[in-house]
Each structure stands twice: as structure tokens, then as C-alpha cells.
Amino acid sequence: MGDQFFGAAELHVPPEAIPAVREVLKTMLDDIEVPLRKLRFGGHMTEAWLQDPVSISVMEAYNQYVMEASDGMYAAIVQYRDQIKAAVEALTDAEKHYDNTESDLVLKLT
Numbered sequence: 001m002g003d004q005f006f007g008a009a010e011l012h013v014p015p016e017a018i019p020a021v022r023e024v025l026k027t028m029l030d031d032i033e034v035p036l037r038k039l040r041f042g043g044h045m046t047e048a049w050l051q052d053p054v055s056i057s058v059m060e061a062y063n064q065y066v067m068e069a070s071d072g073m074y075a076a077i078v079q080y081r082d083q084i085k086a087a088v089e090a091l092t093d094a095e096k097h098y099d100n101t102e103s104d105l106v107l108k109l110t
Contacts, residue, residue: 011087015098022091025084032081043067043074 013021044063048055067074 013091013094015095018091018095018098022088022095025088025091029081029084029088032077032084036077036081039074039077 011021044067045059048059066072069075
């Protein structure tokens with residue numbers, strides 16, 4: 001979904017900046033997780049405000065297109081969260097790789 005709108009993006013982070021960038025992304029995850037959970041369980045319209053055919057139709061359309069559709073707004077926020085998680089994981093892996101590479105270099109030099 002996301003790539004069709006914005007294209008794939010790459011984030012180039014110098015090795016020494018990885019811990020700080022990862023912490024910022026973890027903070028973003030913490031900040032989005034609770035509101036996202038609340039939205040998942042409380043974001044559906046459960047009652048049409050006027051109980052007339054138009055408000056019932058609006059309620060159904062909102063639930064279908066905003067909360068339940070795979071390309072809806074709720075799904076977009078979930079995908080955003082998942083991309084942040086993937087970035088944290090990639091940065092963790094990259095940091096491990098850099099740490100291992102530096103350790104190997106130290107071993108070779110000693």
C-alpha cells in the first residue's frame with residue numbers, strides 16, 4: 001500500500017548515529033501504539049447519530065472504508081507503525097553488523 005503512493009525510501013544512517021536514530025524510532029513506536037490500539041477497538045462507529053437512512057449509510061461507509069478496508073486510513077496507520085518497527089529492526093541488525101566488523105578488525109590488528 002505505502003509504496004504505491006510514495007515509492008520505496010531508504011534511510012542512510014552513519015554507524016555512530018544508529019543508537020540515537022533507533023531510540024527516536026522506538027519513542028515514535030511507543031507514542032503510536034496506545035492510540036492505535038484505542039483506535040482499533042474504539043474507532044468504529046457503533047451507532048448512526050440520527051438513526052435515519054443517511055446517517056446509517058454514513059456509519060457503514062465510514063466503518064468499511066476507514067476502519068476495515070485494506071487500503072483505508074486505519075490500515076495506513078498500521079502500515080506506518082510496521083514500517084517504523086522494520087526500521088528499528090534493520091538498525092539493530094546494522095549496528096550488530098558494524099559491531100562485529102569492528103571487533104573482527106580489532107582482532108586482526110592485535
